[in-house]
Amino acid sequence: MPELPEVETTRQGLLPHLRGQCISRVDVRNPSLRWPVSSEVIALHDAPILNLSRRGKYLLFDLPDGQMLVHLGMSGSLRVLPQTAAAGKHDHIDWLLTNGRCIRFNDPRRFGSVLWNSQGASHPLLARMGVEPLTDALSGGYLAQQAKGKKRAVKSFLMDNHVVVGVGNIYAQESLFLAGIHPLRAVNRIAIARWQALAEVIKLVLNNALTAGGTTLRDFSHADGKPGYFQQQLNVYGRGGEACRRCGTAIKLIRQGQRSTCYCPRCQH
DNA sequence: ATCGGGACCTGCTTGC
DNA sequence: TGCAAGCAGGTCCCGA
Numbered sequence: 001m002p003e004l005p006e007v008e009t010t011r012q013g014l015l016p017h018l019r020g021q022c023i024s025r026v027d028v029r030n031p032s033l034r035w036p037v038s039s040e041v042i043a044l045h046d047a048p049i050l051n052l053s054r055r056g057k058y059l060l061f062d063l064p065d066g067q068m069l070v071h072l073g074m075s076g077s078l079r080v081l082p083q084t085a086a087a088g089k090h091d092h093i094d095w096l097l098t099n100g101r102c103i104r105f106n107d108p109r110r111f112g113s114v115l116w117n118s119q120g121a122s123h124p125l126l127a128r129m130g131v132e133p134l135t136d137a138l139s140g141g142y143l144a145q146q147a148k149g150k151k152r153a154v155k156s157f158l159m160d161n162h163v164v165v166g167v168g169n170i171y172a173q174e175s176l177f178l179a180g181i182h183p184l185r186a187v188n189r190i191a192i193a194r195w196q197a198l199a200e201v202i203k204l205v206l207n208n209a210l211t212a213g214g215t216t217l218r219d220f221s222h223a224d225g226k227p228g229y230f231q232q233q234l235n236v237y238g239r240g241g242e243a244c245r246r247c248g249t250a251i252k253l254i255r256q257g258q259r260s261t262c263y264c265p266r267c268q269h
Numbered sequence: 270a271t272c273g274g275g276a277c278c279t280g281c282t283t284g285c
Numbered sequence: 286t287g288c289a290a291g292c293a294g295g296t297c298c299c300g301a
Contacts, residue, residue, distance in 0.1 A: 003294055034277060034296085057295075074295055075279075090279080109278045111295060125297090152271060161296075168294055237294095257273065260292085276298080283291080 002072040004133065004166030005209035005230075007057045010078055014059075014103065015052055017080045023047045023063070027094040029087065033107065034073060037093065038116035041068055044095075056129050056165030066118045069126075073111030079104050130163040133202050138164055140196030147187035147195070154190065155183035156257055158202075167202060169259050170237045171209065175202045177236045182268045183254075183261045208233060236262040 002010075026044050031037040044063070051062040059078070061068040070078065083094070083102045093105040093114065105114070117123040130146075131137035146163050157163060158172045167175070176183050178201040181194060190198075212230045235245055240253025240262050249266040 006294075032278095071295080073278090074293070107278090108280065109293090109295095111277065150270075156272085159295095170294060258275090259295095272301090274299090274301105277296100279293105281291105281293085283289100285287105285289090 002057060002074070002076065003168035003171055003209075004057060005171075005206055005213045007059060007072060007166075008054060008210055009213040010072070011052055011054050011059055014078060014080065017097075017101065017103075018049045018052055021049050022098045023049060023095050024098050025096045027096065027102075028092065029094075030092040030110075033092070033110050034071075034113045035115065037114045038068075040066065040116035040118075041114050044068075055126055056132075056161060057168075058126065066116055066121075067123075069113070069115040069117060069123060070105070071113045071115075073107060073109060073113065075109040076105065076107035076112035079106070129161055129165050131165070133164050133166050133206055138199050138202065140192055140199045143195040143199055144190075144192050147190065149188070151186045151188055153184045153256065154181055154187050155261055157187050164202070166206070170234070171202070171205050173237045173262055174205050174235060177264060177268060178205065180268055183256060183263050185269070236264060238262065 023044050024046060026042055028037055028042055031042070047063045047065070049061060049063065053060045053062070057071060059070040061070070072078070080101055081104050083096055083100055087094070087104070088106065090108045091104050091106050092110070094102040096102045105112070115123065115125070117126075131142060143163075147157065150157070155172050155176060158167050158175065159169065173183065175198060179194065179198040181190065181198060209230045212233070236251055239251045240260070242251050243249070244251055244264040244267060247264065247266050249264055251262050252265050254261050
């Protein structure tokens with residue numbers, strides 16, 4: 001699931017359930033995620049949840065003694081359920097709340113992570129992150145400045161979290177299509193006007209997905225799954241060999257750094 | 270500095 | 286029908 005819109009949808013879905021709640025205890029069934037679940041998290045008890053924010057694809061739970069970081073990896077999800085709900089195969093962690101419900105972390109592939117950041121400290125994984133895409137910090141000027149002196153392909157540049165966070169494989173491909181930029185184009189060969197267009201479509205694509213995701217997952221405790229939501233709007237992702245919606249040319253599929261990339265060879269230069 | 274590859278995992282689809 | 290290969294929305298770390 002999780003690219004930035006999915007993570008933000010998760011955050012917004014959780015928020016109303018957390019108001020005034022306290023984590024009474026944490027049940028860990030399987031601590032081996034990408035990194036072992038932090039001992040500080042396992043030891044939590046009677047900890048009021050002060051706030052839930054997001055940085056990139058990390059969900060940040062503010063607690064009295066520090067911050068709990070949750071990353072959903074490739075296949076993770078968080079849901080709010082009654083504590084009595086039977087745990088399934090990949091339900092690795094429950095945060096028990098004082099209202100009789102729990103936040104349940106499910107992650108079949110276990111690429112997710114649950115980490116701890118002590119009060120006042122800056123977690124190394126968050127410290128060097130790039131700008132948030134849905135803020136004014138992401139602009140054509142910023143991208144052009146970051147690209148200066150570099151020759152790397154624009155798609156891997158967009159997916160680099162040191163440049164901009166939250167743009168994953170789907171939305172990188174979709175944004176490049178809408179901006180008419182070839183995914184392999186070197187970043188030092190992109191004019192400022194195109195950077196400006198790219199910054200704009202990144203925001204557009206993420207906001208569209210956010211709106212769609214918000215609708216689908218409004219009832220947060222409902223079974224998750226991944227229904228049609230943003231799928232109808234996809235122009236290139238997962239469409240290798242199919243006709244470009246704009247010009248009819250066959251969408252090309254290539255491998256770029258272990259990941260698949262789809263683009264229209266006629267619309268993107 | 271940049272790229273590719275491997276690593277971490279399970280589950281689903283595809284093709285023989 | 287069975288089985289293996291290949292692929293999947295992330296991202297860190299290593300070596301060249």
